Amino acid sequence: MSEDLTSIDGVGPAIADHLREAGFETVDDVHDADVEELADVHLLGEASARDILGEPTVPKEEWPEICERALEYRENNHDYIQQCKRWLGIIDS
8 A cells, every 4th residue: 555655754746756656655665775775766875864764964983083083173163064065975066
């Protein structure tokens, strides 16, 4: 039975159609998928797949380096929080 996939944050009607075409019929189907499976769906990519699954856009193994860069950046710049968000992909450049 097909469910309303647009109830998932980040999924609009077009993405929902592509998810159904790829075999994802229910919200649980989507949430049970991994990033690679969702990233292969037309119109999605890794960042959107991570967003739909509630996973960080930047892999956790990269966080220490980003934090180190942020600390160095903070010493000379007042907008370091905004820059960190850019590095993490939370806001656009």
